Amino acid sequence: MKTLDQAAVGSRVTVKRLHGERALKRRIMEMGLTKGAEIFVRKLAPLGDPMELTVRGYELTLRKAEAALVEIE
Amino acid sequence: MVISLTGNPNCGKTTLFNHLTGSNQYVGNWPGVTIEKKEGLIRGKRDLTLQDLPGVYSLSPYTPEEVITRDYLTKEQPDVILNVVDASNLERNLFLTLQLLELGLPVVIALNMMDLVRKSGDTIDTGKLSQELGCPVVEISALKGEGTEELLKAFSAARDSHQETPECFSGEVLDSLQAIEALLSSRVSNDLLRYHAVKLLEGDVKVQEALALPDEITVQVTSITQDLEDRMEDDGESLITQQRYELIQQLSEAVHKKARATGKMNLSDRIDSIVTHRLLALPIFALVMFLLYFISVTTIGTMVTDFTNDTLFSDWIAVPARAFLESVKVASWLIGLVVDGIIAGVGAVLGFVPQMLMLFFLLGLLEDVGYLARVAFIMDRVFRRFGLSGKSFIPMLIGSGCSVPGIMASRTIEREQDRRMTIITTSFIPCSAKMPIIALFAGALYGNSGWVAALAYFIGVLAVVLSGIILRKTKRFAGEAAPFVMELPPYHLPRLVNILRAAWERGWSFIKRAGSVILISSVVLWFLQAFGVADGRLMMVSDNNTSLLALIGGLVAPVFAPLGFGTWQSAVATFTGLIAKENVVGTFGVLYGFAEVAEDGAEIWARIAADFTSLSGASFILFNLLCVPCFAAVGAIRREMNSAPWTAFALVYQTVFAWFISFMVYQLGTLMQTQSLTTGGILALLCFAAFLFLLFRPRSQPRHPALNMAKAR
Structure with a gap:
């Protein structure tokens, strides 16, 4: 299973499924990371975490710990 | 309407x-x-x-x-x-x-x-x-x-119109929603039928409670939901969110024609690539922070604050007011009350308003252009290490100007535990009103060296970090660091009107407090130090060593004796610091018999040097930096905690933490200087061991594994 935290900077990936505890999962989905959504991995913060993504035309930041809940393909 | x-x-x-x-x-x-x-x-x-x-x-x-x-x-x-x-x-x-x-x-x-x-x-x-x-x-x-x-x-x-709601759902999800709607149709109004059906399918506990459905309907709703979730292999909440976004995507494709290929850099992207650059981000951040303080605290802000204190409230208001009151032969106690009590007390606090406004303006500017969100992004990794999120940095940053707006800024932190922890620890960061205390002791005891102030900031940050670790290991605050899901808004030019309005709103709420709480406490303090019991009756006393304040200070002083500053003057100064921290210097001035002292208290350095050793001075600074902040900040804590027990917890924690840190520093310092073990030394060693235990013990298991999640701002 490949997850978002493993995606390389500069890559484009598609969300396959979400895992994790309910409230967190819902919040990540509400921000637009639903099944089939395209994500562009923009960059990592200077200290390596969190990561910055472009999703549905805006910039979103997530920690790697949360990104690990997003299964991608 | x-x-x-x-x-x-x-x-x-x-x-x-x-x-x-x-x-x-x-x-x-x-x-x-x-x-x-x-x-x-x-x-x-x-x-x-x-x-x-x-x-x-x-x-x-x-x-x-x-x-x-x-x-x-x-x-x-x-x-x-x-x-x-x-x-x-x-x-x-x-x-x-x-x-x-x-x-x-x-x-x-x-x-x-x-x-x-x-x-x-x-x-x-x-x-x-x-x-x-x-x-x-x-x-x-x-x-x-x-x-x-x-x-x-x-x-x-x-x-006046009736709006037709678009159908977001399809397939089996829609079938299940309609089945739930049929069950609810007699209980909720037609307009809210879909809303309630969706909430029930999502398993929204708050709506379930509010509806108070009879058991048989709840059972049916549960079975419909369960059935759908089993067939779709996903939970109701996810299915609903999923279908909504599918509709939005179709809508967006139909109405939104994009000219620019996605992924091309615009101006905001280019700014961002420098500001959050892997190597440049931290130096830029340090530079921005330096400029923030250079402008608001050390140059422009101080110039205006000095003008307010020395010219406006002293030469322009206090001196003419005294002259006027004397010319109309008002009783001397009333002149004292008005000039020394009210004007001096309120003026001392209002003197900080220009500095605060300047800081709020600059922070508002950083927030408005979109930089503060990037600060949270850059600093999150650091803050997460001790159980806070990058968003906790902003309250602390603002708190270095004044704890009141700092505590108020904690509102953007979503998870209750983290918000509470930030509220408790924000006032550890020395606010600008604590600087005069540091200047006084640095001048009197440490050869006026600038590193004392730098050290104070360092200690403040350290206190935040240590408290973060200690509190995170207690049951109340247990659990992983809050998730960090935040939007990074595009950079845009600042909107001056909005920033000025926001800065003024924050400043004004401070001024209102100065007009109420601080006014009353100034009067009470003035009364207590001007009156005393002499010849068996209450009267004005010229020597404040016989005042009511000295009496009260003397009763409290033993609490501070183990910290090395058990004189009634220090006790009283600590108390007046609760009204406003910069009062501490003025109080020492009054208590040592000087009517007026400069902001750094140069006139009383000799008396401070006589009453304090370098060790007890350090202990005094530490206690005053870390203990309960001023009343205005306590008010802000009460407001943001919105709970009396939590407010009490915060105040007790701050005081106990400050007391033990000062105690350990003073007693262990004495131990090192004298090389002889006293009772105090033994107790301090035990405290130190307990402190290390709290710091390094394993984490407590969270009481509620399902934790509230983050909303970004």
């Missing part, structure tokens, strides 16, 4: 609100939860009331803002919902819109930032969007004030 303004955070709601209401507004509080609700009359339309609701991404039951917003909309039922949609971020903004449309109230969409969309060459077909959503869509630019006439017209039209 009541109009509720809703929308995502950062979609231009506040700008629109300010534009529509002009100055006809006031800030109120929501009952129960401390979130500000603004209300105002629309300019030129006295019959239109506009309410600014908190910015939310959704109507989920997981954050206080969202629950308030949906409870308000479903129970209070405004006449029209005005939904501000950021056209440059259409998809995510429409996610909230689809939920608002289910509430059975007329909705008017204000499509904001269309100028940005056009500038990038994109087009949005608003006519089609309006048709698909079944509600009026008005293009506006809140910044330039365009489109407001059309908006006002749309309100009255919308109120």
Whole structure:
């Protein structure tokens, strides 16, 4: 299973499924990371975490710990 | 007609609100939860009331803002919902819109930032969007004030019309929703049928409780939900969210024509690539912080503050007031009360207002251009190490100017535990009012060296870190660091009017406090130190060693004796520090018999040097830096905690923490100096061992494994 935290900077990936505890999962989905959504991995913060993504035309930041809940393909 | 303004955070709601209401507004509080609700009359339309609701991404039951917003909309039922949609971020903004449309109230969409969309060459077909959503869509630019006439017209039209809600759902999800609707049809109004069915399918506990359905219906709803979840292999919440976004994607593809290939860099992207650059980000951050303090605290801010203190409140107000009162032969005690009590006390506090306004202005500027969100992004990794999120950095940054707005800024932290922890620890960061205390002792005991102040900041940060680790290991605060899911808004030019307004609002609430709490406490303090018991009756005393204050100070002093400063003067100075920290210096001045002292107290350095050793001086500074902040900040803690027990916990924690740190420093320092073990030394060693245990013991298991999640701001 490949997850978002493993995606390389500069890559484009598609969300396959979400895992994790309910409230967190819902919040990540509400921000637009639903099944089939395209994500562009923009960059990592200077200290390596969190990561910055472009999703549905805006910039979103997530920690790697949360990104690990997003299964991608 | 009541109009509720809703929308995502950062979609231009506040700008629109300010534009529509002009100055006809006031800030109120929501009952129960401390979130500000603004209300105002629309300019030129006295019959239109506009309410600014908190910015939310959704109507989920997981954050206080969202629950308030949906409870308000479903129970209070405004006449029209005005939904501000950021056209440059259409998809995510429409996610909230689809939920608002289910509430059975007329909705008017204000499509904001269309100028940005056009500038990038994109087009949005608003006519089609309006048709698909079944509600009026008005293009506006809140910044330039365009489109407001059309908006006002749309309100009255919308109120009298019936809007057809678009169908978001399809397939088996729709079938299940309709089955639940059939069960509810006699219990909720037709308008809210879909809303309740969706909430029940999502397993929303708050709505379940509010509906109070009989058991047999609850069982049926549960079985419908369970059945759907089993067949679709996903939970109800995810299925609902999923289908909403699918509809939005179709909508967006139909109405939004993009000119620019996705992924191409625009100006905001280019700025961001420098500001959050892997190597440059931290130096830039350090430079910004330096400039912030250089401008607000050391140069312009101090110049204005010195003027307020020395010229305005002294030469222009206090001196003429005294002369006037003397010329009309007012009793000397009354002159003392007015000039030494009220004018000096309130003036000392108001003197900080210009400095605070300057700091608020600059922080507002950083927030408005979009830099503060990047600070949270850059610093998150550091803060997470001791159980806080990058967002905790902002309250602490503001807290270095004044704890009151710092504590208030903690509101943007979603998870209750983290917010509470930030509220408790923010005042450890030395605020600008604590600087005179440090200057006094640095001058009197440590050869006026500048590193004392630097050390104070370092100790403040260390206290935050250590408290973070210790508290995180207790049951109350157990659990992993809060998730960090945050929008990074595009950079844009600052909107000066908004920033000035926000800075003034913060400053004004401080001034109001200075006029009430601080005024009263100044009078009480003046009374206590001017009056004493002599010859068996209460009278004014010239020697304040015989004053009531000395009496009280003497009673409290033994508490501080183990910390090395058990004189009544130190006890009293610590107490007056509760009114305002900069009072500490003035109090020492008064108590040592000097009528007026400079801000750094140069006149009393000799007396301080006689009463304190370098060790007890350090202990005094430490205690005053870390203990309960001033009353104004305590008020802010009470307001933000919104709970008396939690406020008490915060104050007790701060005081106990300060006492033990000072105790350990003084006793262990003495131990090292004298090389002889006293009772105090043994106790301090035991405390130190206990402290290390609290710091390094294993984590406690969280009581509630399901934790509340983050809303970004």
